[in-house]
Amino acid sequence: MTSRPFFKVALAGLVLLVAVGVVWWRGAARSDGAGPPTPGLTGPSLPTAAPASSAPVAAASASQAPREQIPMPGCWDGLAALDRSATLESLHAAVSAAIQARDTALVAYLQERLTELVGEDPDRALQLVTWAMKAAPPEPAIYLEALKASPAVRHPRVSEKLLSVAEDKSLAAPDRASALDALETQHRFTPDTRNRLRAIALDDSADAAAWMATRTLGRVMKEDYQRTGTYAPYWKDLLDIGTTSEDMAVRLLALEMPSYSDPLLDSGSIDTLAKVMRTDKERDVREMAAFRLAVTEDPQKALAAFRAAFDGEHDLCVRWAFLRFAVRAAGADALPLVEEFARKDPRLRQDYLDFKALYATGTTDFARIWLGKKEHHDCVVEEGAPH
Structure with missing residues (x-):
């Protein structure tokens, strides 16, 4: 029984000697003819850098076997100084x-x-x-x-x-x-700052600046909402941009930005979004308006808006958006409206049956309902679009 510890010590010593020999051999091989340094290991000389010393580089022999290159962190002459x-x-x-x-x-x-x-x-x-x-x-x-x-x-x-x-x-x-x-x-914007940003967002000649002004309004809205619960003034500006800008990307972004803070939509905004669902010429914007109506303090008014927009909408993907966001807004209370949509457009019948069966299980949380919902439509969702 006493020979086993001695055997372990001897074996450990042998492993150590082998490791030392390997390190010495690699070091000797590099010193004999290391070749050029690995690309990217040195950087440009900085303005305060001291002159770098140069070292002769030996030509590698064609007969030499490939050697292991150990990665090293990048370094720049003069960075410490x-x-x-x-x-x-x-x-x-x-x-x-x-x-x-x-x-x-x-x-x-x-x-x-x-x-x-x-x-x-x-x-x-x-x-x-x-x-x-x-x-x-x-x-x-x-x-x-x-x-x-x-x-x-x-x-x-x-x-x-x-x-x-x-x-x-x-x-x-x-x-x-x-x-x-x-x-x-910024933590918040004053009314004057918001007005100036809205003016940039609505400027047809501003190009990328118009889109960025819209995003900036939305992101500071999120910050202010998280800090103070204030979102209404920002949302009023974004809703104005989302309904009057000539740039589709700007309109879409303006309606999307509340998604990142999820305020409960006030009842007064529903009429404006209902008009967007009925009249905007871009499918993506109509879908985004439907998405915005999905979280509201007045679900029944939102359902009425979906019903009013459905008959005049002929794009299947937008109709599917009306249906699923009606369910998100009102839960099982939306099922009668969903059944009505399915009667008017048989392509949506299976969606109605799916939602009916899911709510019959007793589940009420929409996130869980959505996890169990099968997809029946080829409606590609691009980045930034509602889903």
């Missing part, structure tokens, strides 16, 4: 150098350092905006993303500057959109 004495100006120069070298990893790191350096200082934040407006792509997005992540972005001087940039029609649409994107982390 830059970190120790970083200023906005030195990071600005470093970003330009990294972009020229197409080093996306280094650019991402420098963007984070800019955010740290800006902190809560509005003057530093405004300097980033100035650089963004003078630079060529992709620099503007880098500076504004760095600003977006800093607390200083919520300083009144900074948010006003970003909004002014977004309103400047002389700037390229992507630059205006980047400024709007940086505004998305």
Whole structure:
């Protein structure tokens, strides 16, 4: 019985000697003729970097067997020195150098350092905006993303500057959109700010900036709703955009944005959404209006809106949207209306039978009902569309 521990110790020692021998052999093989470094292990010299030392590289023999290359983390000449004495100006120069070298990893790191350096200082934040407006792509997005992540972005001087940039029609649409994107982390918007954002969203010439203004309104609505329970003023603006914009993508987004905070839709909005379901020329927008009606404080009024829109709708996928969102709005109380829809359009009969059977089991939660519902229609749901 005493020989087993001794055997274990001896075996462990033998394994250790073999491991040491393997490491020594690999090191000797690399020192004899390591060949060129693995691509991507070194990066561009930064503005504060010391000159890098060069080492002769021996040509690899054609007869040599392939050797294991151990991955190493990326490194950049002068990065430690830059970190120790970083200023906005030195990071600005470093970003330009990294972009020229197409080093996306280094650019991402420098963007984070800019955010740290800006902190809560509005003057530093405004300097980033100035650089963004003078630079060529992709620099503007880098500076504004760095600003977006800093607390200083919520300083009144900074948010006003970003909004002014977004309103400047002389700037390229992507630059205006980047400024709007940086505004998305605000905790709330004043009535004046909302009006100015709505004006951008409804500007047919704003292109990407119009879409981004709509998203910014929706995302700050979510933030304000989570903090204070306030959503109605934002939703009023979004509903206006969703019913009057000439851009289908903007209308669709405006109606979609409440989905991310799920406020209970007030009864007064139902009439407006009912009109969208009956009159909008785009199938996706009509479906989104139906989706919006699915969470309301007045389910019976929502059912009446679905009934009024059904006969004039000839697209099967939109009719299917009316049916399923009626069920989501009112649960089992919607079954008589669903049966009516199935009589008018036999293509929906199996959906009625499915929902009837599911509610007969006693389940009332729509999420569970939906898990048990089979799909019978080839209605492709694109990203961002209701499902």
